[in-house]
Amino acid sequence: MDRRDIKSILRCPYKDILEYLLNTVNLTDKELELIREVDIKGYTEEHIAECLDVSPRYVQQQRAKAYKKLSKVWKNNHLVELILKELREE
Numbered sequence: 001m002d003r004r005d006i007k008s009i010l011r012c013p014y015k016d017i018l019e020y021l022l023n024t025v026n027l028t029d030k031e032l033e034l035i036r037e038v039d040i041k042g043y044t045e046e047h048i049a050e051c052l053d054v055s056p057r058y059v060q061q062q063r064a065k066a067y068k069k070l071s072k073v074w075k076n077n078h079l080v081e082l083i084l085k086e087l088r089e090e
Contacts, residue, residue, distance in 0.1 A: 001070075001071045001074055001075045001080075002071075003067060005074075005084055006067055006070050006071060006074070007039065008084060008087050008088075009021065009070075009074065009080060009083060009084065009087075010035065010039040010040055011039075011040075011087075012083055012087065014083070017079070017083065018040070021074065021077070021079065021080065022035070024073055024074075024077070025066075025069050025070055025073045025074070026069065026073075027066055027069060027070075028062075030062055031062050031063070031065060031066035031069070032066070034048065034059055034062050034063050034066065035063065035066050035070075038059070038063060039063075045059040045060060045063070
């Protein structure tokens with residue numbers, strides 16, 4: 001599973017399913033917050049860094065860690081595969 005697949009899932013219109021899938025991954029509170037703010041709500045890394053009083057590099061690093069965890073857990077997940085298939089057909 002690559003970054004493009006993860007980004008597609010994070011833009012999934014099925015918010016309840018997305019929350020379920022996020023909860024299947026052992027993300028830290030900070031990683032989850034950054035995924036929600038940047039990937040789901042659409043704020044820029046720079047904006048979130050400013051709001052949290054951290055560097056943009058910190059935001060990038062935390063999101064990269066989160067993406068690795070998401071990729072590892074979601075790689076062979078049947079539900080994720082079904083959602084990706086449906087999103088590709090739209």
